[in-house]
Amino acid sequence: MAMIATAGHAQADPHHIGVVIEHPGPAPKRIVTAYGFWIFLLSDIVMFSCFFAAYAVLAGQTAGGPKGSEIFEQRNVAIETVCLLLSSFTCGMASIAADMRNRFWFYLGMSVTCALGLIFLAIEFREFADLVARGFGPSRSAFLTAFFSLVGCHGLHVSAGVLWLLTMMAQVFAKGFRADVLRRVMCFALFWHALDIVWVGVFSVVYLLGSGA
Amino acid sequence: MLGKLDWSAIPFDQPIPLVAGAIVLVAILGVLAWVVVKGHLPYLWHEWITSVDHKRIGVMYILLASVMLLRGGSDAIMMRIQQAVAYQSQGYLPPEHYNQIFSAHGTIMIFFVAMPFVIGLMNLVVPLQLGVRDVAFPTLNSVGFWLTATGALLVNMSLVIGEFARTGWLAFPPLSELSYSPGVGVDYYAWSLQISGVGTLVAGINLVTTVLKLRTKGMNYLRMPMFCWTTLASNLLIVAAFPILTATLAMLLLDRYLGFHFFTNEAGGNVMMFMNLIWAWGHPEVYILVLPAFGIFSEVVSTFSGKALFGYRSMVLATMAICVISFMVWLHHFFTMGAGPDVNAIFGIASMIIAIPTGVKIYNWLFTMYGGRIRFATPMLWSVGFMVTFIIGGLTGVLLAVPPADFVLHNSMFLVAHFHNVIIGGVLFGAFAGFEYWFPKAFGFRLDERWGKAAFWFTFVGFFVTFMPLYIVGMLGMTRRMQHYDVAAWRPWMIVAAIGMAVLTIGVICQIVQLVVSIRNREALRDRTGDPWDGRSLEWATSSPPPVFNFAFNPDVRGEDAYWDMKARAQQQSLEHDKREYRDIEMPRNSPTGFVCAFFATIMGFALIWHIWWMVILGGLGAWATFVVFAWRDHDEYVIPAEEVAAVDRVNLEERRSLVSMAGTV
Ligand code: HEM
Numbered sequence: 001m002a003m004i005a006t007a008g009h010a011q012a013d014p015h016h017i018g019v020v021i022e023h024p025g026p027a028p029k030r031i032v033t034a035y036g037f038w039i040f041l042l043s044d045i046v047m048f049s050c051f052f053a054a055y056a057v058l059a060g061q062t063a064g065g066p067k068g069s070e071i072f073e074q075r076n077v078a079i080e081t082v083c084l085l086l087s088s089f090t091c092g093m094a095s096i097a098a099d100m101r102n103r104f105w106f107y108l109g110m111s112v113t114c115a116l117g118l119i120f121l122a123i124e125f126r127e128f129a130d131l132v133a134r135g136f137g138p139s140r141s142a143f144l145t146a147f148f149s150l151v152g153c154h155g156l157h158v159s160a161g162v163l164w165l166l167t168m169m170a171q172v173f174a175k176g177f178r179a180d181v182l183r184r185v186m187c188f189a190l191f192w193h194a195l196d197i198v199w200v201g202v203f204s205v206v207y208l209l210g211s212g213a
Numbered sequence: 214m215l216g217k218l219d220w221s222a223i224p225f226d227q228p229i230p231l232v233a234g235a236i237v238l239v240a241i242l243g244v245l246a247w248v249v250v251k252g253h254l255p256y257l258w259h260e261w262i263t264s265v266d267h268k269r270i271g272v273m274y275i276l277l278a279s280v281m282l283l284r285g286g287s288d289a290i291m292m293r294i295q296q297a298v299a300y301q302s303q304g305y306l307p308p309e310h311y312n313q314i315f316s317a318h319g320t321i322m323i324f325f326v327a328m329p330f331v332i333g334l335m336n337l338v339v340p341l342q343l344g345v346r347d348v349a350f351p352t353l354n355s356v357g358f359w360l361t362a363t364g365a366l367l368v369n370m371s372l373v374i375g376e377f378a379r380t381g382w383l384a385f386p387p388l389s390e391l392s393y394s395p396g397v398g399v400d401y402y403a404w405s406l407q408i409s410g411v412g413t414l415v416a417g418i419n420l421v422t423t424v425l426k427l428r429t430k431g432m433n434y435l436r437m438p439m440f441c442w443t444t445l446a447s448n449l450l451i452v453a454a455f456p457i458l459t460a461t462l463a464m465l466l467l468d469r470y471l472g473f474h475f476f477t478n479e480a481g482g483n484v485m486m487f488m489n490l491i492w493a494w495g496h497p498e499v500y501i502l503v504l505p506a507f508g509i510f511s512e513v514v515s516t517f518s519g520k521a522l523f524g525y526r527s528m529v530l531a532t533m534a535i536c537v538i539s540f541m542v543w544l545h546h547f548f549t550m551g552a553g554p555d556v557n558a559i560f561g562i563a564s565m566i567i568a569i570p571t572g573v574k575i576y577n578w579l580f581t582m583y584g585g586r587i588r589f590a591t592p593m594l595w596s597v598g599f600m601v602t603f604i605i606g607g608l609t610g611v612l613l614a615v616p617p618a619d620f621v622l623h624n625s626m627f628l629v630a631h632f633h634n635v636i637i638g639g640v641l642f643g644a645f646a647g648f649e650y651w652f653p654k655a656f657g658f659r660l661d662e663r664w665g666k667a668a669f670w671f672t673f674v675g676f677f678v679t680f681m682p683l684y685i686v687g688m689l690g691m692t693r694r695m696q697h698y699d700v701a702a703w704r705p706w707m708i709v710a711a712i713g714m715a716v717l718t719i720g721v722i723c724q725i726v727q728l729v730v731s732i733r734n735r736e737a738l739r740d741r742t743g744d745p746w747d748g749r750s751l752e753w754a755t756s757s758p759p760p761v762f763n764f765a766f767n768p769d770v771r772g773e774d775a776y777w778d779m780k781a782r783a784q785q786q787s788l789e790h791d792k793r794e795y796r797d798i799e800m801p802r803n804s805p806t807g808f809v810c811a812f813f814a815t816i817m818g819f820a821l822i823w824h825i826w827w828m829v830i831l832g833g834l835g836a837w838a839t840f841v842v843f844a845w846r847d848h849d850e851y852v853i854p855a856e857e858v859a860a861v862d863r864v865n866l867e868e869r870r871s872l873v874s875m876a877g878t879v
Pocket residue numbers: 286289290292293315316318319320322323326327380381382383629633636637640641679692693694695714717
């Protein structure tokens with residue numbers, strides 16, 4: 001792609017001595033879209049970092065309420081994690097199917113991803129509802145505030161992801177694998193994988209460290 | 214049904230906001246009526262409101278900023294009058310009202326004047342300087358603008374419906390918690406910043422992607438104009454810093470709405486965490502604002518000195534150094550809050566280190582001017598005025614970065630003087646320089662120089678008369694945010710400051726007159742060549758105003774100062790590209806997505822402030838539906854046929870050729 005200009009050409013620019021790699025011009029749309037979306041994801045991760053930081057600061061502030069080790073259920077978290085990791089795999093399969101223009105495998109991959117996401121959300125919802133019912137809601141202590149916010153923020157992202165996922169299935173159904181639809185599928189996949197990475201953080205920082213303490 | 218909203222929300226007992234609100238309302242309705250009666254509505258809708266053209270969006274950003282500058286400026290006038298008369302008396306503003314004014318003033322000036330102004334200029338100019346047709350995501354760009362407008366609208370609604378925050382522009386807890394601020398003021402503050410913050414983030418992502426991925430052929434990194442570099446740095450900061458603001462305000466809102474305990478005094482909440490988070494955003498924010506201004510000065514100084522920018526590479530390095538270091542000094546905003554001497558010392562030194570790259574820049578501008586053929590046109594005046602003013606502000610800033618000195622000066626008028634010194638002398642002067650410099654590019658005619666110079670001198674002198682006394686009263690011990698005082702020694706200085714404010718106001722009026730006079734004389738001031746200042750970068754290579762597609766051919770860049778080189782070559786060879794073949798150009802279609810989205814966001818924001826839950830859901834659904842409809846459309850581009858491109862381009866070429874031949878004869 002990149003053109004190599006020789007020394008003669010480079011004379012226009014006195015700072016460059018010898019060979020200059022000429023910039024080839026605007027990138028294709030697919031690259032631009034993915035790049036922009038990456039930057040959005042980075043900013044989203046900065047936002048998560050703030051909630052992580054808040055959790056780290058407030059984790060010890062139980063104000064006489066329960067500690068992490070008293071409320072976390074290892075089994076649930078394990079199922080949640082498996083669901084999410086598996087869903088990243090099926091989401092990857094769906095992306096490949098989209099690239100190969102294979103509707104059947106695309107729908108299948110997306111449906112399984114959706115189902116796994118919903119199971120994850122259901123478990124999380126039950127965990128939250130259970131805690132609130134026992135009087136350990138977010139206003140009980142600063143620790144619980146930070147816990148509900150961090151985990152809930154991730155849950156909200158997953159919910160948004162599920163909505164987006166359904167929209168994408170509908171779009172493929174209505175419009176087929178058009179270039180712009182494919183670009184959106186690609187962004188969705190990036191989003192879903194990023195959520196997976198954030199969950200690894202939540203899992204380690206909140207549940208693993210919290211259960212030990 | 215209407216949540217917390219009832220008739221008591223309208224402050225019938227307070228004449229000032231009501232009258233001000235009524236005037237604004239009448240003005241808005243008047244303009245709307247004029248637009249409808251004159252039949253301009255379709256034009257406005259098709260050409261501006263739904264436009265996804267980066268130039269139009271840039272202009273709308275700047276318009277928003279200018280209107281809000283008048284609003285924030287009125288607040289400033291009220292504060293200066295209050296402090297001039299409130300010696301041993303209550304003055305004319307009741308305390309709770311005064312507190313709203315300084316909070317609104319700070320919020321508006323930073324978020325709805327300085328931010329939209331610089332984002333507007335970047336939007337307008339950067340794609341042109343990079344030689345491309347538009348930003349990376351044109352429709353999102355429009356969404357970003359309209360969400361910013363939503364934020365501004367909400368702040369202004371607080372004038373008449375309910376109240377604004379009384380907490381200062383950063384709403385520190387626990388004062389901003391529900392227990393100390395039970396009204397809707399803080400909610401207005403937080404939701405308008407949340408909504409406009411999304412808009413800012415979108416703009417940041419857009420511009421970063423544009424600079425990194427869309428440059429024209431041959432536009433290597435080290436050939437980009439300085440303004441593109443500072444835009445890149447500033448928008449990287451936006452992408453990295455604004456999510457922090459979003460998260461922090463979200464936490465505050467959770468505390469207020471759902472009884473969470475992030476920053477409360479009870480149940481283990483931690484107020485210092487708010488300080489750390491908000492300033493981790495707040496300090497980079499200062500550089501988000503001032504870096505683009507630095508870029509503007511670089512362009513202006515080099516153009517009006519007729520020389521390439523001195524030390525271009527050191528300038529790039531300085532910009533990126535500032536970009537990184539600005540994230541490492543936030544703690545200097547709370548030296549006095551007990552972090553201990555070691556931490557203070559480290560952050561003090563880190564803060565002072567920023568002065569080094571900034572100094573590099575100042576020297577580079579001076580050396581660019583040295584030996585150049587300087588023309589003191591209005592943009593150049595603003596630039597030179599900036600250098601003088603900013604050096605003073607920078608020096609007092611270094612003073613404040615010395616922790617022991619900060620213990621004395623913290624929260625005093627000295628601080629107020631310092632940050633106005635840098636933010637007016639840096640950001641606002643830069644914005645005005647950019648406005649004067651690029652106005653002919655955006656509209657095809659120059660601004661009146663006489664009124665422009667008058668505006669500069671009044672503003673410049675007014676600025677010093679207003680703010681130098683504040684340094685003095687600061688050292689005499691006057692703290693900020695005082696509604697009245699009893700110290701006789703402060704009185705004369707407050708009166709001088711009020712007089713300065715009057716001079717400043719004349720400067721603003723001159724600027725308005727300049728605009729009116731220039732519009733009326735626009736035929737005489739017409740710029741036919743597209744290159745009124747003998748510019749050096751690509752935005753001057755196209756006509757003024759540029760066609761929607763900016764360039765008939767993607768320019769091919771061979772070195773720094775791309776257009777200057779082209780002109781130099783063209784003088785020998787006559788203009789190159791006549792013989793090339795024109796092609797069809799695809800451009801993004803207009804879209805009401807941004808406007809409709811902002812409409813729903815306004816409803817949702819208002820409903821959230823007043824706890825009207827059904828309306829929140831309605832607004833949310835509406836915004837989501839807008840996006841789905843947008844995603845569903847089939848034709849998002851239209852084609853401009855080659856003949857049309859050719860026709861537009863030939864006109865431009867003719868004008869330009871006459872320019873070149875004229876230049877050849879001089
Ligand atoms: C045009 C002339 C201006 C005048 C006369 C002026 C005057 C003032 C005054 C009197 C205060 C409050 C001081 C106090 O009582 O603590 C203030 C605060 C502030 N101003 Fe300005 N101002 C001007 C322009 C600006 C501009 C252009 C900006 C930013 C772009 C700005 C940003 C702020 C901020 C952030 C605060 C802090 C508000 C707070 O205390 O919460 N001002 N200004």
